[in-house]
Amino acid sequence: MNVLLLTGAPPSARIRAFLEPRVDRLAETSGPLSLEALRRDGVDLMVCHGYPHIIGPEVTRGYPGRIVNLHNTFLPWGRGMMGNVWSCFEDAPQGVSLHFIDEGVDSGALIARRLVDLSLDETLETSWKILMDALEDLFIEHWEAIAGGSCHATPQDALDELGSCHDRRRSETLLDLFPQRWSTPAAEVARLGEEYRRDPAAFARTRGADPYEGAGHTPFFPALLRERACPAQGPVTVREATGDDLLLNWLWINDPVTRRMFKQNGYVGWSGHCRWFAQMLANPDATLCIGLQNGKPIGNVRFNRCQGEAYEISINLAPNCRYKGVGAEMLARSIAHMRDTRAVRMLYAMAKKTNKASIRVFEKCGLPVVQRPAFHSGMARFEPDVEVYMEAVYP
Structure with a gap:
């Protein structure tokens, strides 16, 4: 099997070291992709870990179920940018997920996900590192099924929860609220989240910014659950x-x-x-x-x-x-x-x-x-x- 590891900065040494002896050929890139080049190079599977680019629809359609993303939130919570920051601010489930990449934003079918208990004594940076370790553990545990094509992925729209999604602009607005940036204690992020939920308008006046401005809703309104039919009648x-x-x-x-x-x-x-x-x-x-x-x-x-x-x-x-x-x-x-x-x-x-x-x-x-x-x-x-x-x- 020929695998292409899509990485960012810094590249994942642990995932690379894990994959090298288990695949026929392993290449690595942090640059943009083209379907023509991928096919020319004989790429069978892509593993995306910290990749900084959006993968275009031509590639996702050309490799359905063959691009695996390592995402540091408990999907569908925290889709998009800075998921661990939003999960702390929103007091939402925190964890890690493996999913196939489709044309949406972190919306592909879930291979596996795991809750992670994070202490408020951590900073945004140290909590991110804890999540990265847990995420790499999850990938290693499921690699055999991924490589063998035997993993049973669950479409995210089949889950009960609606989750949340945040774009780059709103994520940068949120991070700008914290002068210490990634050194900010998680407890401070959680405290500001509580302040926002008590009175969003007062928060925006006091802090000079509303991280949900223009979104039309927040994850707390109107509901967290998808509308589902009641189970069929029975005892x-x-x-x-x-x-x-x-x-x-x-x-x-x-x-x-x-x-x-x-x-x-x-x-x-x-x-x-x-x-x-x-x-x-x-x-x-x-x-x-x-x-x-x-x-x-x-x-x-x-x-x-x-x-x-x-x-x-x-x-x-x-x-x-x-x-x-x-x-x-x-x-x-x-x-x-x-x-x-x-x-x-x-x-x-x-x-x-x-x-x-x-x-x-x-x-x-x-x-x-x-x-x-x-x-x-x-x-x-x-x-x-x-x-x-x-x-x-x-x-």
């Missing part, structure tokens, strides 16, 4: 959550309708969600049930033990599964699972009075709205002016 089952449910639950919790039903209804950042999810899975007094229909996740039901054998319940349906008649079945099966596996004497829930659909689901599952004569400790957050309280007591 609803439940299972307890695992670490593999982290990303999908983050997407669900940031759905605009879901956020409006919460007391704190702003964007839930990735870093905070990761901490919360890990703590929740490790907490013996918390249980998160994932509802499934035909094996596809449709929502979750969370149980938090407040005292003794009393649990508070909250429910969240995937946006595409609302008003399909599956919420009550998911809740009923989750309650049955809890009563089969834990000692449960009381279940209670609180919902905004405007959340009629959720109230109906709880009532169908035996938790009617009640006027409780006395508060218990789990009701410390109850706001009777805007919420209803629902309860079920078991013998």
